[in-house]
Amino acid sequence: MGVDATDLEANASMKSIVRRDSGDDWREYLRKLDEEETGNSHPDDCDFPDEELRRFDKGRKNKNVSNEDWVSETDPDSHIGKMKTGCTHLKYLELSSPHPTRLRFFNYP
Numbered sequence: 001m002g003v004d005a006t007d008l009e010a011n012a013s014m015k016s017i018v019r020r021d022s023g024d025d026w027r028e029y030l031r032k033l034d035e036e037e038t039g040n041s042h043p044d045d046c047d048f049p050d051e052e053l054r055r056f057d058k059g060r061k062n063k064n065v066s067n068e069d070w071v072s073e074t075d076p077d078s079h080i081g082k083m084k085t086g087c088t089h090l091k092y093l094e095l096s097s098p099h100p101t102r103l104r105f106f107n108y109p
Helices: 026-038 050-059
Strands: 004-009 017-019 070-072 079-082 088-096
Touching (some): 026 050
Antiparallel strands (some): 004 088, 017 070, 079 088
């Protein structure tokens, strides 16, 4: 029996992801990282300039966005992954079978 899996791009944007542990969005997360590394305080009511944010993010090492740490606020069923083009997006994994009524999974002790 064969099973086919296809990646489907989710409608939610990567801009909608938030940290599972703190609920911070990407900008807030980077602001806190910058504050930890440089010691420069950025008040919450003050916007962190976009150029400065991009410069800081570009220079960071060990960047990763994992499904254990991040979730989409607007589409919690989607998950982060690379598409066939190599770009990282929110996506769904669709499984299909030529005989969907015969597709069963068994757990044996």
